[in-house]
Amino acid sequence: MMTTTRYPKEGGSVLLTAILTLTILSMICGLSLYVTSQNANATSQTASWQVALSGAESGVEHSYYALNKSNWTGWHTVTGSVPTTQPTGGSTTTAAPTSGQYVYFTRTLQVSGEGGGTIKFWATIDTAGLPLDHNGNQWYRIRATGVATAPGPPRVSNQKRDNDLRKISLRTDRMSGLALSTPQAARMIEVIAKPNNTNLWSRAITLSSYLQLNGTGVIDSFDSSSSLYSTGHLYDSSKHTTNADIGIVNSTGSDLKNRYVYGDITYSGPALQRTSNVQGSISTPFSTSIPATADPVWNAGTYTSYSGGGLPVTTVTAGTSAQPTLIKVNGDFDVGGSQVFTIAAGNPAATDNTIIIWVTGSFSMSGSGKIVQAPNTKVTWYVDKDITVGGDAYPNADGYASSVNFVGVGTNNTVTLTGNSNFLATIDAPGYDVTLNGNGSYVGALIAKSLYIGGSAGFHYDEALASNGNNNSIDNYSYASWFENNSELARGVTY
Amino acid sequence: MKTSSYSRIQGFTLIEALMAVACGSMILAAVLAAGTALQRSFMAVEGYSIAEGDQLRVSDYIAMDCRRSTSAAVANNVLTLTLPNYYDNSGNPITPTFDANGNIQYGTSPVFVSYYAQGTDFIRQVAPSAVGSTTTTTIIASNIDSFTVLPQDITSSVTCTITFAPRFRYLAGPGPVNGTTVYSNTFLRNAAARQ
Numbered sequence: 001m002m003t004t005t006r007y008p009k010e011g012g013s014v015l016l017t018a019i020l021t022l023t024i025l026s027m028i029c030g031l032s033l034y035v036t037s038q039n040a041n042a043t044s045q046t047a048s049w050q051v052a053l054s055g056a057e058s059g060v061e062h063s064y065y066a067l068n069k070s071n072w073t074g075w076h077t078v079t080g081s082v083p084t085t086q087p088t089g090g091s092t093t094t095a096a097p098t099s100g101q102y103v104y105f106t107r108t109l110q111v112s113g114e115g116g117g118t119i120k121f122w123a124t125i126d127t128a129g130l131p132l133d134h135n136g137n138q139w140y141r142i143r144a145t146g147v148a149t150a151p152g153p154p155r156v157s158n159q160k161r162d163n164d165l166r167k168i169s170l171r172t173d174r175m176s177g178l179a180l181s182t183p184q185a186a187r188m189i190e191v192i193a194k195p196n197n198t199n200l201w202s203r204a205i206t207l208s209s210y211l212q213l214n215g216t217g218v219i220d221s222f223d224s225s226s227s228l229y230s231t232g233h234l235y236d237s238s239k240h241t242t243n244a245d246i247g248i249v250n251s252t253g254s255d256l257k258n259r260y261v262y263g264d265i266t267y268s269g270p271a272l273q274r275t276s277n278v279q280g281s282i283s284t285p286f287s288t289s290i291p292a293t294a295d296p297v298w299n300a301g302t303y304t305s306y307s308g309g310g311l312p313v314t315t316v317t318a319g320t321s322a323q324p325t326l327i328k329v330n331g332d333f334d335v336g337g338s339q340v341f342t343i344a345a346g347n348p349a350a351t352d353n354t355i356i357i358w359v360t361g362s363f364s365m366s367g368s369g370k371i372v373q374a375p376n377t378k379v380t381w382y383v384d385k386d387i388t389v390g391g392d393a394y395p396n397a398d399g400y401a402s403s404v405n406f407v408g409v410g411t412n413n414t415v416t417l418t419g420n421s422n423f424l425a426t427i428d429a430p431g432y433d434v435t436l437n438g439n440g441s442y443v444g445a446l447i448a449k450s451l452y453i454g455g456s457a458g459f460h461y462d463e464a465l466a467s468n469g470n471n472n473s474i475d476n477y478s479y480a481s482w483f484e485n486n487s488e489l490a491r492g493v494t495y
Numbered sequence: 496m497k498t499s500s501y502s503r504i505q506g507f508t509l510i511e512a513l514m515a516v517a518c519g520s521m522i523l524a525a526v527l528a529a530g531t532a533l534q535r536s537f538m539a540v541e542g543y544s545i546a547e548g549d550q551l552r553v554s555d556y557i558a559m560d561c562r563r564s565t566s567a568a569v570a571n572n573v574l575t576l577t578l579p580n581y582y583d584n585s586g587n588p589i590t591p592t593f594d595a596n597g598n599i600q601y602g603t604s605p606v607f608v609s610y611y612a613q614g615t616d617f618i619r620q621v622a623p624s625a626v627g628s629t630t631t632t633t634i635i636a637s638n639i640d641s642f643t644v645l646p647q648d649i650t651s652s653v654t655c656t657i658t659f660a661p662r663f664r665y666l667a668g669p670g671p672v673n674g675t676t677v678y679s680n681t682f683l684r685n686a687a688a689r690q
Contacts, residue, residue, distance in 0.1 A: 028530075032537060039544045046551055128590055133597065141591065159548040161635055165556055190581075192591055192599045242597075264597060271651030271683070281598040481599040482684035483563045483581055485588060494582045495606060495621045495631075 038158040045157055048150035048185040049166040051119055053484075055109075055146025056189045059123035062105055063142040067096060067125070067193055068476045075103045082124045082143060085176040096140065102126035117149030117182070128192075137195040137474060143188065145175075150183040167488050174488060192481035194283050195474040196247065196266055197466075200290065201426065201445050204244035204263060204461030208290055208430060209450040210253035211246065211272075213261075217441060217458030219244045220262035224400055225464040233399055235422070235443055235460040242279055244461040247286045248272075259453075263461070266478050283480045290430045290447060293409045295382055296358055298326055308332045308361050311369075315342040318353035318377045325355040332361035332385070335369035335393070345374040353377040362386040363406075365393035373397055373404065380405045387415045387432070389423060396424040401444030401462045408432045411449075417442055417457075426465065542661040543675070549636035550677040553617055553657055556635055560608045561653045561681035573611040574644045574653065580604050580623070610655075612642040617657070640674045654680045 066072055076090035079101055087104040097103045106122040121144060128141035154170040156163060167174055170183045200206050204221060213219075221244040222236065223229035229239050244263035248254060251269035256278065264280040265272065268287065275282060306312035308331020319325040325346070335341050345353040353376050362385035365371065371394045373379060378398070387406060396404050401424045408415060408429025415432045417423055419440035426444045427434070434448040441458035445465050453459060487494045507515070557574070561567065564576035580602030583589050594600045609620040617636040623629075640660035644653065660674040 028533075035537075035541060039541075039548075042548055046548075046555075049555070130591065130593065133593075139599075159545070159552065162548065162552055164633065165552055165559075165635075190588065479684065481579070481591065481601075483579060483601070484559055485581065486559065487582060487586055489586050492586065494586050495578065495608065 035158075038155075041152045041155055042157040042159045042162065044152045045150045045166060045168045045183070045185065046162065048117070048148040048183075049168070049187070051148040052146040052185040052187040053189075055119045055121040055148060056144045056187050056484075057146070058107075059105070059121040059144025059146060060142055060189055060191050062107075062121075063123045063125050063144065063191075064193065064477055066103075066105070067140065070095075072103070074107075075105045077101055077103050082126050082141075086122050086145070087124060096138070097126050099127050099129065117151055119146065119148045121146045125193075133195070137197070139195065139480065140193045140477070142191040142193055144191070145186060145188045147184050147186045150185055152183065154180075154183045164493070165486075167486070167493075174490065188485045190481075190483045190485060191479060193477040194266070194281070194480040196286065196288065196476055196478055197474060199466060200288075200428075200447055202245070202466040203247050204445055204459065205246045205451060206288070206290060206447045207247070207449065207451055208249045209433075210251065211248055211256070211450070212254065212452045213256045213259040214452065215259070215437075215454040216456045217453060218260040218262065219246070219453075219459040219461075220260075221461040221463055223463040229463070235441075235462075240460070241463065243463055244459070245280070247288060249286060249288065249290070281480060283478045285478055287476050287478075293407050293428060293430060295360075295384065295409050296326075296356065298328070298358075302326055303328050303358075305330060308359070309334075311335050311339050311341060314340065315344060316355060316357070317344045317346050318355035318374075318379070319346055320350070321352040321354045321378075327355065327357040329357065329359045329361070331359075332364070333357075333359040333383075334362075334364045334366065335371060336364075336366040337369060338367065339369045341369075341371045343371065343373045343377055343379055345377045348374065348376060351376045354379075356380045356382070358382040360384050362388070364388040365390060369393060370395075375399075378403045378405075380407060382407045382409060384409045386413050387427075387429070388418075389416070390418040390438075393419065394423060394425075395421070400424065400464075401426055402465055404444075408448075415448065422460075539661075546638065546659045546661040546675060549617075549638065550657070550659060550675070553636045554655075554677055554679045556619055557610055557653070557655055557679055558681045560610075562684045564608075564683060565605070565685045567653050567683060569644045572642065572644060573609055574655065575607055575609045578606045578608055580606055610642075610644075612639045615639050615660075617642065652680055652682045654678070 066075060072093040075093035077093045077097065078087060078090035082102045086106065093103045102124045104122060104124045108118055108120040111117055111119060123142060123144040125140050125142050127138055130139045132138055150168055166185060168183055168185050169180055172179055175186060220240040222240050224233040229241050230236055231239065242262040246263060246265045248267035251267040251272055255273040256275050258274045258276045261278045265278055265282045266286040268285040303326030305328045308329045311334065312329055316325060316327055343355060347353060357379065363381060363383045373396055375397045383406060387408060404425035406425055406427045411431030413432045415427060415429055415434040417436050418438040420438055421440045422443050423440055424443045428447045430447055430449060432448050433450045434446065436442050436453045436457045437455045439456050441460055443460045443462060445461055560576050564578050566577045568575045581588055589601055591599050591601055607622045611618050615638055616634045617639045619633050619635045621631045638660050640658040643656040656676060656678050658674045658676045
């Protein structure tokens with residue numbers, strides 16, 4: 001008889017153990033993959049949300065380019081109110097929108113590589129019903145929306161709190177309500193664009209560097225061409241205006257110490273310090289090209305030359321605007337002691353007595369020295385080095401800032417004004433550091449490298465300078481307001 | 496007929512059985528230890544993933560509100576941002592106007608958004624200034640260990656430091672790493688911000 005041996009329990013146990021082990025490992029693996037997938041999905045949605053902002057900002061940049069360059073290629077004009085969804089239709093845009101119109105631009109970009117999708121943005125520009133500003137210029141409202149696809153399944157993020165912030169559209173567009181084939185993130189920005197004039201005298205002060213206010217005086221404006229805003233065409237604090245605008249290319253080191261400024265300030269660089277008493281808007285950036293100054297070029301025999309080092313001549317007579325008197329001082333020009341330098345009018349009855357004086361050295365007035373400039377006479381001083389005016393040294397009998405023009409040539413020079421009465425002039429010295437001290441005020445307009453105002457000196461901008469045959473066209477636009485609309489009306493969420 | 500004996504193949508000696516049990520126990524222990532370690536590692540990664548999500552969310556919230564604020568202030572380590580009153584009562588955007596100084600304004604009363612840590616929660620509070628409006632307080636992150644706002648140069652940018660302390664389910668305390676710190680520095684787009 002043959003005996004057999006059976007081991008059924010041993011074999012089944014191994015198989016069961018193996019199956020159980022594999023099942024447990026598979027469950028762990030599946031759970032890991034599920035959680036990892038959710039994390040990847042959340043990360044993908046977060047990345048898309050960030051990309052959507054870049055898209056929206058591209059729309060804003062595109063709008064600024066169109067406004068600054070008047071390049072409306074690809075834009076369309078529509079009559080009506082700005083829509084809340086992507087605009088369509090309209091006619092080809094040829095100019096910035098007027099009241100009751102808006103213009104729009106759309107673009108879609110394809111993103112290549114892993115996780116690639118599309119980025120779409122559209123931007124609209126309209127006037128938002130804003131009136132013209134005091135310079136007669138229109139401000140614009142820009143609304144830009146960026147939309148980025150969110151690769152991955154239409155699944156709510158496992159980061160539950162993300163939903164309140166990012167508001168990913170999974171199956172329907174949260175803005176339009178239309179069905180979606182791919183989840184997407186959308187962000188909308190609203191920007192107000194402020195126009196800046198190209199005429200340098202359309203501003204009270206144009207600086208390439210800092211502005212520091214340390215005195216008790218104010219910066220304000222008046223209009224010598226209007227009796228409503230001046231008395232006898234002179235500054236009158238009771239009639240002052242609030243158009244003393246200031247442009248600063250690089251604001252590093254600027255500190256207003258809460259002094260009163262009656263005008264708008266536009267700047268680039270770090271935020272201005274202590275601006276609580278600026279009685280106008282503050283916006284950024286400020287971008288302008290300040291023209292460099294240069295010495296005049298005169299043909300031999302057309303001008304009279306003097307040796308410098310003191311007061312080379314006591315009286316000069318102005319010519320006409322067509323044939324101005326030309327004077328060149330080779331060296332420093334200093335009116336010192338009790339000396340008097342007289343600028344007489346060639347024809348006192350005429351209003352265009354004109355003289356140009358070129359000083360290759362410094363211009364200074366010291367002691368009780370004085371310059372007497374006849375009425376109806378306009379003088380332009382070209383100075384290659386420092387300019388110093390003190391005391392009551394330079395009474396401008398004509399009474400208009402446009403009658404005395406200083407042009408500072410070169411860099412790293414200074415202008416120092418320390419008078420006890422008002423000094424009426426314009427100063428175009430883009431390479432000069434200007435210091436205004438003393439009790440007298442400066443009346444006119446200024447282009448300089450930097451400006452420091454101390455003592456009780458004020459700065460009174462004459463608005464008439466902006467319309468003296470100068471170009472008042474718009475140079476560029478700056479940001480006056482920036483806001484991201486992250487609301488979701490369907491859920492009653494605003495901020 | 497003589498039958499053969501199976502005594503040699505029917506079982507193991509005691510020594511063999513003990514050896515088998517010992518080896519099996521060691522293998523099982525190793526598998527259990529490895530499994531536990533893997534689970535810990537997975538939970539640690541998951542904890543960091545959640546912390547990273549919290550960090551991104553907090554950073555994005557603060558950055559979004561800083562960019563659109565008109566001013567910022569810090570007091571008692573609470574960051575308060577002043578936002579334009581951009582929405583009407585129905586939640587629709589309103590039309591901007593000029594104020595008396597020529598500034599752009601949305602409505603007349605601003606909205607204040609505050610950020611602060613409360614225990615281990617990080618809070619975002621929206622407080623409209625209009626009379627009768629309600630204040631909304633939302634927890635936007637957990638496991639916050641510290642929150643610091645630097646008040647310097649607050650007129651142009653806001654710098655925040657937030658440390659998260661991720662906690663892992665199977666580890667006591669804050670875990671092998673005390674926490675992760677995220678720094679954010681956001682430029683105030685409406686740099687007309689005034690002190």
